[in-house]
Amino acid sequence: MSERRPAPTVGQVVLGKRLQELREASGLGREEAARALRVTAATVRRMETAEVALKIPYVQVLLETYGVPEDEAEAFVSLAEEANQPGWWQRYHDVLPDWFSLYVSLEGAARIVRSYEPHFVPGLLQTEEYARAVLQAGTIGQTGPETIERHVSLRMERQRLLERQDPPHLWVIMDETVLLRPVSGGEVMREQLDKLLEFAERDRVTLQIAEFASGPHPGTYAPFTLFRFAEPELPDMVYTEYLSGALYLDSRKEVAAHLEVLDHMSTAAASAERSKKILRERREDC
Amino acid sequence: MSGSESAPARVDTSRPHPARVYDWWLGGKDNYPVDEELARKILAVDGTVLRGARANRRFMHRAVRTAAEAGTRQFLDIGTGIPTEPNLHQVAQGVAPESRVVYADNDPIVLRHAEALLHGSAQGSTEYVHADVRDADALLARARESLDFDRPIALSLVALTHYLSDDPDGDDVYGLLEKYVAALAPGSHLILSQVTPDLSPQAIEHAANHFRRSGTPFFPRSLAEFSRFFDGLELLGPGVIPVYGWRPEPADVAAQAEGIVPVYAGVARKP
Numbered sequence: 001m002s003e004r005r006p007a008p009t010v011g012q013v014v015l016g017k018r019l020q021e022l023r024e025a026s027g028l029g030r031e032e033a034a035r036a037l038r039v040t041a042a043t044v045r046r047m048e049t050a051e052v053a054l055k056i057p058y059v060q061v062l063l064e065t066y067g068v069p070e071d072e073a074e075a076f077v078s079l080a081e082e083a084n085q086p087g088w089w090q091r092y093h094d095v096l097p098d099w100f101s102l103y104v105s106l107e108g109a110a111r112i113v114r115s116y117e118p119h120f121v122p123g124l125l126q127t128e129e130y131a132r133a134v135l136q137a138g139t140i141g142q143t144g145p146e147t148i149e150r151h152v153s154l155r156m157e158r159q160r161l162l163e164r165q166d167p168p169h170l171w172v173i174m175d176e177t178v179l180l181r182p183v184s185g186g187e188v189m190r191e192q193l194d195k196l197l198e199f200a201e202r203d204r205v206t207l208q209i210a211e212f213a214s215g216p217h218p219g220t221y222a223p224f225t226l227f228r229f230a231e232p233e234l235p236d237m238v239y240t241e242y243l244s245g246a247l248y249l250d251s252r253k254e255v256a257a258h259l260e261v262l263d264h265m266s267t268a269a270a271s272a273e274r275s276k277k278i279l280r281e282r283r284e285d286c
Numbered sequence: 287m288s289g290s291e292s293a294p295a296r297v298d299t300s301r302p303h304p305a306r307v308y309d310w311w312l313g314g315k316d317n318y319p320v321d322e323e324l325a326r327k328i329l330a331v332d333g334t335v336l337r338g339a340r341a342n343r344r345f346m347h348r349a350v351r352t353a354a355e356a357g358t359r360q361f362l363d364i365g366t367g368i369p370t371e372p373n374l375h376q377v378a379q380g381v382a383p384e385s386r387v388v389y390a391d392n393d394p395i396v397l398r399h400a401e402a403l404l405h406g407s408a409q410g411s412t413e414y415v416h417a418d419v420r421d422a423d424a425l426l427a428r429a430r431e432s433l434d435f436d437r438p439i440a441l442s443l444v445a446l447t448h449y450l451s452d453d454p455d456g457d458d459v460y461g462l463l464e465k466y467v468a469a470l471a472p473g474s475h476l477i478l479s480q481v482t483p484d485l486s487p488q489a490i491e492h493a494a495n496h497f498r499r500s501g502t503p504f505f506p507r508s509l510a511e512f513s514r515f516f517d518g519l520e521l522l523g524p525g526v527i528p529v530y531g532w533r534p535e536p537a538d539v540a541a542q543a544e545g546i547v548p549v550y551a552g553v554a555r556k557p
Contacts, residue, residue, distance in 0.1 A: 112403070171402045206402040232313055256318050260299055263316075267297055267394040272401055 011083025011109075013102070014234055015076070016050040019062065023048075026066040036065040054080045088157070095150040102248060103225075103239055108161060112169045112228035114262050116219045119181070121192055122172050123155050124162060125199055125207075130192040131155045133184035162205070171206040173219070173265050179209070179282045186286055193283040200276050208269040209278050217268055218261045226258055297394055302500045304449060305396050309368040311339035316368045316399060324500050331492035338547040341529045341538075342445045342479050343370060345551045347377050348533050349477040352522070352553065353440035354381035358475060360439040361387045362429050364419045365446035369399055374442070375406045383407040388429045392418035419446065420457055422465045438556075439470055442477035445549070447515065448505050459505075463515050470556050475522075478515055479529055479551040481506045486548050512550045519554035526552040 023033055023044075030041040037044070037058055044062075046052045059080050063073040089096060089104040096104070107113060107124075115122055120134050135151045161167060182189060200207045210217060224240040238249040238258045249255060270278060302324040306317035310325035317325070329335050350361065359382055363374050366389040372380075375387040387410065389400050397416050406412030413432045417425035426435075433439055443463075450459040467476060483490040483506040490506050497504035513526045524531065529551040530542040 169403055203405040228315065236315055253319065259316070260318050263395045263398070264297065264299070266398040266402070271398075 011079065011105075012050040012054060015054060015080055015083055016048045018076070019054075019059070020048040022063070022066045022068055028066065033062060033065060036061055053084055056080060089154070092150065092154045092157075095147055096154060097245075100246065103246070104158060106227045106237060106239065107158065107168070109229060110168045110227040111230040112171065113225060114171045114173075114228070115223065115225035116173045116175075116262060116265060117178060117223050118175045118219075119178065119223065120183070121174070121178055121196065122170075124159055124170060125172070125196055125205075126155060126159075127188070127192050127195050128152060128156055129188045130183055133188060137183075162199070162202075167204050169204050169206070171208075171266075173208045173210055173262065173269050175210045176212050176278075179279070189286055190283065193279060193286070197276065197279050197283065200272070200279065206272050207275050207279075208266060208272055209275040210265060210269040211278070214268045214270075217265050219265050224258060226255070226262060299395075302502070303393060303395075304497075304502055305365075305367040305391070305393055308339055308445070309370070311335050312343065312370055314368055314370060324496060327496045328493045331496065332486070332489040332548075334486070334489070334545065334547050335493070337541065337544060338481075338529075338549050339445075341541065341547045341549060342551075344535075344538060344541075345479055345529045345532055346374060346442060346444045346477070347372065348535065348538075349475075349551075349553045350374055350377045350440065350442065351381060352533065353475045353477070354378050354385065356475075358438050358440045358473075359385050360433045360437060361385060361442070362390070362433060362439050363387070363442045363444075364390045364425065365443055365449075366391045366396060366400060368396055369403050373404055375404060375410070375412045378440075379407040379410050379412075383409040385410045386413075386433055387411070388413045388415055388432055390415040390417050390419070390425055390429065392416070419443070419450070420462065422462055422469075426466070426469050435469055436471055438473035438475070440475040440477060441466060441470060444477065444479050446480070447478060447512075448480040448507065449502065451503060451505055460514060467519070467556060472556055474556045476516065476519060476554045476556070478512075478553075479549055480512060482508060482512060482548050482550050484508055484548070484550075485528070485546055490548055506548075507550075509550065512552070516552055516554040520557055522553045522555060526550055 030044045033044045034041045043052070047054060047058065056077060059077055060073070063076060068076070087105055087108070089101060121130060123131070126134070132148065132152050135148050139148065162170065196207065199205045222240055222242065224238055227237045227239070235250050235252070236255045236259070238255050240247050240249070249258070269275070299318055300320065302321045306321035307325045307328070310317045310322050311329070354377070361374060361378050374389070375385070378385040378387055387406060389404070389412070391397055391400070394416060397414050400414045404412055411432055415425065415428040417428055419425065447459055450457040450462065452459055454461065481490060494504040494506060509526065516526070524533070527550065528546055529549040530538045530547060532551045532553070534542065
């Protein structure tokens with residue numbers, strides 16, 4: 001991992017976007033904004049894209065330059081101060097790739113987390129042993145057991161989210177493959193199925209199985225997650241992974257495409273009630 | 287919680303759907319670009335639609351609270367739409383946690399959203415039925431699985447009847463409502479709202495054309511036509527009235543000051 005500053009938190013990403021909107025609303029270009037700060041236009045761009053932390057004195061000058069009313073400017077500054085606080089996950093910076101750090105932040109800030117999982121039980125619902133087996137299989141090269149253990153404990157810590165007073169809704173569409181793919185021994189799978197059944201009973205957890213019998217579906221590319229926030233002005237964000245990194249999408253067009261695929265898959269997949277039955281049957285068979 | 291099993295395999299999302307157009311007007315994010323496009327087109331010809339959508343939601347809250355406070359403990363909501371807080375069961379169970387609520391919608395996507403995100407009180411029940419309002423027999427049969435039709439039910443069709451035609455060989459909206467009301471026990475309530483051309487005929491004509499061109503038939507109704515839905519029932523005060531005027535709360539009075547919304551609303555009791 002590089003020595004750069006930690007990956008941005010969701011707050012920084014959102015505030016950066018808001019700063020850009022305020023600039024555009026004032027009719028100023030990046031060059032003009034940069035002049036007010038005596039920096040280059042590239043620095044303003046990096047602030048807006050959350051590549052650098054928001055320096056409070058800079059933010060104050062920009063808000064004034066954009067003619068933002070005082071009370072709104074004050075609220076913005078206090079949010080920026082808050083967003084600059086590192087999250088609990090920064091303790092795992094040794095194993096946490098930058099691109100995944102934002103995921104943990106989004107997950108913690110979201111009101112609804114909708115995901116499609118073609119291969120494995122979603123991280124938030126994995127047992128420790130299942131997580132260990134998946135992480136061991138997923139790491140190639142010179143990853144020592146200590147690193148794997150760090151990853152396992154990060155994943156377990158993420159799960160505290162669901163124990164929060166007001167947890168987000170977790171709505172997962174899991175491919176039937178997940179139930180059939182043996183991960184480590186039978187005992188690991190039995191425990192994992194028990195855990196899925198336990199969480200499927202919760203009001204804030206919806207688990208739907210995409211059965212083989214329902215045929216091909218439009219989500220066959222890669223796992224992805226859509227985050228919905230409580231604040232109506234925040235756009236949905238989509239996270240999707242590939243072998244060596246991840247993409248965060250927030251344009252209306254791309255988010256809508258993922259939303260539409262999730263909606264179609266949710267109608268084609270087994271209902272939450274039927275999915276529990278499938279899980280119970282699978283548990284009895286293994 | 288009972289799920290709906292037989293959702294069709296594929297829903298057509300290449301065309302706008304009224305529930306998702308409505309969601310866009312309400313500021314929701316569960317809509318696609320085709321829905322947003324139609325929502326914006328209609329907004330351009332009828333600037334009241336955003337307020338109108340909110341006014342319908344607020345009316346539903348007040349009407350459901352009225353029925354609940356009158357002792358109703360069973361609710362059947364047809365054409366539920368995309369979940370929007372607060373939802374009907376939250377209002378009903380807020381008055382009486384033991385309230386039983388059945389949501390019915392013909393759109394499988396709406397239904398999956400409701401199943402995933404709407405969870406009622408532990409004391410009451412909240413169910414979701416995949417059924418079309420036009421198929422009263424099937425819808426009522428499913429609703430009977432969780433509601434007792436020998437006791438009063440508040441039946442709500444909020445901003446729904448303007449998608450249904452009068453045509454006796456088509457939707458036969460009057461015959462349809464008679465059928466639903468006939469199934470209810472005395473003391474039940476009928477909660478309705480729908481778009482009218484009475485107040486701003488040109489804007490509504492343009493809006494209706496946009497709906498029709500997108501494949502959604504649209505039937506605005508006059509005061510007399512809308513009032514006919516309540517024939518044989520006892521209208522609660524103040525009767526049939528533009529939606530913000532129905533037993534307004536302070537926020538509704540404030541909203542009324544922004545201008546009238548071309549929607550009628552009414553609540554009646556079955557004698």
